[in-house]
Every structure is written in C-alpha cells, then in structure tokens.
Amino acid sequence: MKQSNAVFSDDDQRHMRRALELARGAMYRTSPNPRVGCVLVRDGTVLGEGATLAAGQDHAEVQAVKQAWERGHRLQGATAYVTLEPCAHHGRTPPCADLLATQGVQRVVAALADPNPLVAGKGLERLRQAGARVQVGLLEDEAREINIGFISRMLRGTPWVRLKVAASLDGVTALPNGESQWITGEAARADGHHWRARACAVLTGLGTVRADDPQLTVRAVDTPRQPIRIVIDSRLELPTTARLLQSAASPLWIVHALPTEAAAPRLAALRVAAMPGLDLQDIALPPDADKPGKTDLRALMWALGQRGVNELHCEAGEKLNGSLLRAGVVDELLLYLAPSLLGQGAGLAAIGPFHTLAEGLPLRWHAVDPVGDDLRILARLPSSLSF
Numbered sequence: 001m002k003q004s005n006a007v008f009s010d011d012d013q014r015h016m017r018r019a020l021e022l023a024r025g026a027m028y029r030t031s032p033n034p035r036v037g038c039v040l041v042r043d044g045t046v047l048g049e050g051a052t053l054a055a056g057q058d059h060a061e062v063q064a065v066k067q068a069w070e071r072g073h074r075l076q077g078a079t080a081y082v083t084l085e086p087c088a089h090h091g092r093t094p095p096c097a098d099l100l101a102t103q104g105v106q107r108v109v110a111a112l113a114d115p116n117p118l119v120a121g122k123g124l125e126r127l128r129q130a131g132a133r134v135q136v137g138l139l140e141d142e143a144r145e146i147n148i149g150f151i152s153r154m155l156r157g158t159p160w161v162r163l164k165v166a167a168s169l170d171g172v173t174a175l176p177n178g179e180s181q182w183i184t185g186e187a188a189r190a191d192g193h194h195w196r197a198r199a200c201a202v203l204t205g206l207g208t209v210r211a212d213d214p215q216l217t218v219r220a221v222d223t224p225r226q227p228i229r230i231v232i233d234s235r236l237e238l239p240t241t242a243r244l245l246q247s248a249a250s251p252l253w254i255v256h257a258l259p260t261e262a263a264a265p266r267l268a269a270l271r272v273a274a275m276p277g278l279d280l281q282d283i284a285l286p287p288d289a290d291k292p293g294k295t296d297l298r299a300l301m302w303a304l305g306q307r308g309v310n311e312l313h314c315e316a317g318e319k320l321n322g323s324l325l326r327a328g329v330v331d332e333l334l335l336y337l338a339p340s341l342l343g344q345g346a347g348l349a350a351i352g353p354f355h356t357l358a359e360g361l362p363l364r365w366h367a368v369d370p371v372g373d374d375l376r377i378l379a380r381l382p383s384s385l386s387f
Contacts, residue, residue, distance in 0.1 A: 018037070022051040050064035077106045079106065082109070087119050100345075107134075110134070134210040137367035157305045161329050174317075187372025188371045201253075205231065209242055221340065228250055229250055232251075234287070238270060245280075247278070
C-alpha cells in the first residue's frame with residue numbers, strides 16, 4: 001500500500017532520491033528488466049549502492065551488497081532504499097529479497113511495489129517474515145516514470161507506446177516534396193536519440209523506410225545497447241537495399257500479414273541481402289479485420305508485450321501515426337516543435353476528418369520544456385493513465 005511521503009524523514013527522502021538517480025543511470029541497459037537503484041545505509045552512513053545491470057547480470061540490490069562487502073561493511077541492522085520491490089522469484093538471478101533478508105537488513109523502503117505477478121508483494125512479505133520493517137510509497141511517482149514501460153507490460157500485457165514527431169509550429173512534418181531534414185535543430189535531434197536509446201524497440205513503417213531509408217539506431221548518445229528495430233511491412237515489400245539490412249547492431253523484426261507460403265520467398269530474399277550476423281526475424285500477424293491487407297496494430301502490441309518489449313518508440317509518417325492513434329495503442333506523444341511556419345505539407349497524423357470538436361483525440365499535458373531553439377512537449381492520452 002502506498003504511504004504518504006510525509007511519514008518519511010528528510011534522510012529517507014535523500015537516500016531514495018539517490019536510489020532513483022542510480023536507477024536513471026541504468027536507463028539504457030536493463031531491457032527487458034526494470035531499472036532499479038538501491039542504497040544501503042546504517043546510522044547515516046552509506047554502506048553500498050548499486051543499479052541493475054544488463055539482463056542476466058546483477059540486480060541493484062546485489063550490486064549494493066557487493067559494494068558494501070568490498071568496503072568491509074556488514075549489513076546487520078541496515079536500511080535498504082530500493083526504487084522497486086526486491087524480487088522474490090528465481091529468474092536469471094536468485095531472489096534479491098532473500099539476499100537482503102539473509103544479510104540482516106532491518107528496514108526496507110521501496111518506492112514502488114513490483115507489478116510483476118511473479119513478485120507482486122511476495123518480496124516484501126518475505127522480508128517482513130524475516131523480521132524487517134517494510135515501507136512502500138516513498139517518491140512512488142518518480143519511480144513509476146522510470147519504469148513506466150515495465151509497469152505497462154506487467155499490468156496490461158502491452159508496451160508503453162511513445163509516438164515521436166518533429167514538426168514546425170503549424171504542425172508540418174515534411175514539405176510537399178518530401179523534404180523533412182531538418183525541421184528541428186541539433187539539440188532536439190540529440191534529445192530524440194536519448195528517448196530512442198531508453199526504448200526497448202524503435203518502430204517505423206514501410207513508407208518511412210522508402211522515403212528516408214533510416215537506420216533506426218542510436219547515434220547521438222552513448223549507449224551499451226541498441227534498441228530492437230521494427231518495421232511494419234504488411235506485404236513484405238521492404239527493399240533489399242534498405243540500410244536497415246546493413247547493420248547488425250540490433251535485431252530487425254519485420255511485421256507482416258502474409259500467409260507462410262507467400263512470406264517465405266520474400267523473407268528469404270531479405271535474409272540474402274542482409275549483413276552477415278543480422279538477427280532478422282519476422283512477426284506474422286492476422287490482417288486487420290477492418291482493413292484487409294493491413295496489420296492489426298492491437299495484435300502487434302500484444303505480440304511485442306509477449307516478446308518483452310517495455311517501451312516502444314515510434315518514428316513514422318503521418319499515415320502510420322494516424323493508424324496508431326486510431327487503433328488506440330498510443331500512450332504518449334513526444335513532440336518537438338520548431339519556431340518556424342511551413343504552411344503546406346505532411347501533418348502530424350492522418351486522423352479525421354471530424355465533424356465536431358468533440359470527436360478529436362483529447363490529450364493531457366505532461367511536460368513542456370525548451371530544447372535548444374525548439375520546444376519539447378510530452379502529452380498523454382487519457383487512456384494511458386488508467387493503469
């Protein structure tokens with residue numbers, strides 16, 4: 001149960017903020033695991049701290065305990081500040097709740113209970129049974145934002161879907177001749193790569209591949225892990241010369257709606273054209289019942305959730321943007337607005353036409369910040385706030 005931050009001391013707040021800072025430092029590496037930070041404290045002294053490593057490696061609690069040992073500290077009577085409930089199940093690593101309990105940790109302060117059904121309070125209960133005092137809810141909202149994709153996948157079975165768009169102040173994303181590079185400035189483009197890097201996967205459509213021939217890789221920031229690249233290509237018409245096929249930095253998933261016998265020769269041609277070592281996979285889905293020949297986008301999100309995708313970062317054109325919004329699968333818009341007016345051209349998303357204002361898609365402002373000469377807006381669909 002969430003507790004008011006008022007029941008926690010200033011020292012509690014300070015140590016949890018440090019744990020959140022550590023969790024943010026793990027932003028680009030933990031997928032599909034959550035980003036977690038841990039700080040171990042006794043009598044005002046920090047004994048050890050840590051953050052989750054890549055999947056299959058140490059969790060934050062293990063890192064913190066190891067650092068405490070290296071410093072010669074015992075943990076009897078210590079307090080553990082963790083941004084997410086310690087795990088209670090054997091996955092790739094042993095349960096962190098058991099580790100803290102066996103080390104004699106006396107108090108555990110968790111920002112957020114783990115929504116994973118394999119944990120879901122079991123870690124905290126194990127610690128209580130071992131005699132530890134357990135409190136939950138300190139800076140919960142901040143912890144939730146760090147792991148919003150993981151929470152979405154655990155509670156809804158689908159990723160948190162972020163739609164990124166760069167446009168002029170009047171909403172133009174490309175000129176009538178297709179020119180779009182670059183509407184926004186260098187700082188905004190670099191910032192966009194930070195958001196791309198934190199995602200488990202980056203999605204686009206065949207139209208964007210044909211128009212821009214993107215790589216969909218993170219280039220403007222250092223990252224230990226490249227996100228999976230996903231292309232919606234319902235009829236498997238991806239050009240064999242596409243740059244996506246010439247990088248093995250991360251897997252490439254091609255989503256289509258063709259039966260096996262029709263898909264096989266086209267996939268074979270793409271694999272022949274691909275760079276050696278590229279992990280090229282296809283996701284075959286039934287066609288959309290309402291739009292023959294098109295991919296069922298809701299089914300796609302379920303499929304990606306099953307494959308461990310927490311955050312899905314979409315960079316596409318107005319047609320696919322519109323389809324994603326109409327399908328109701330988008331949670332958040334990441335919008336960069338340049339201080340320019342371009343008049344005619346492609347828009348943010350092909351939705352409508354509407355006959356009344358009430359038919360429009362409502363959004364809620366989440367954050368508005370300047371980035372270089374441009375403006376970054378985070379706006380959320382009300383449906384994204386329901387879990």
